[in-house]
Amino acid sequence: MAEPIWATCQRCGAELNPKDDKCPKCVGATNKHFERGMSTSIGMVTEIKWSVRTLFEKVLYDLARQHANDAESAFAVRKHNDEMVHSIQAVVFAAACLEAFINQIGIDKLEAKFDAYDAGKVDAKGNNLATRHHPSVEDKWCDMTQLICGKQFDKGKSPFQGFHGLLALRQYILHYKAMSSEGFPSPWQDMNGFVPEERAKLTASAARSAVQSMEGMLKEFHILISAQLPDWLTA
DSSP: OOOOOOEEETTTOOEEOTTOSBOSSSSSBOOEEEOSOEEOTTSOEEOOOOOOOOOHHHHHHHHHHHHHHHHHHHHHTTOHHHHHHHHHHHHHHHHHHHHHHHHHHHHHHHGGGHHHHHTTSBOTTSOBOSSOOOOOHHHHHHHHHHHHHSOOOOTTSTTHHHHHHHHHHHHHHHTOOOOOOSOEEOSOTTSOSEEOHHHHHSSHHHHHHHHHHHHHHHHHHHHHTTOOOOHHHHO
């Protein structure tokens, strides 16, 4: 009969042993989700439960990929309004996934100091800042990578360039301002002439690029820090 699982990592779901203070698949210390009770020497059984965190970055990751697929399906049957709707969601969810992921890395590394870092009061090493500087999502990815392994993304190359473009497109969506213009060349062969800017930008191609940027950043991060990809990224 197989031995029951003692605990699992809240981030990637990997099985942990009683002596593990770090997950063998993830970076740094991990919060443990206990699956078994522990017996004391006098025979009493104590059920231990630590807080359980939803892998929200995985939820967002799956949503981004699904909406990119749906955008491509809409494009194939020339339903361009549906294509735009799914593209919007793919972009927003892909950017949200990357923000949620790096925030959790920051929480794991900085622990109680993360809120002060997020508010711009301290730097990534916990040092007080004379002038408040709120870190952007891009700052967080650079800061946490440097903190963990002393390495950096090449901001002039993929996937970081795609990541920068993804965040810009998300900002375009979330802070949309309709400006009069002469229009943009139609991205579709079945629609000639010019279309509004948002229709030219928010296509199935943009949705797929958003997902590729999301996947590229997550994979490159794990390469830089020499860590194994979590199971939800290899499924």
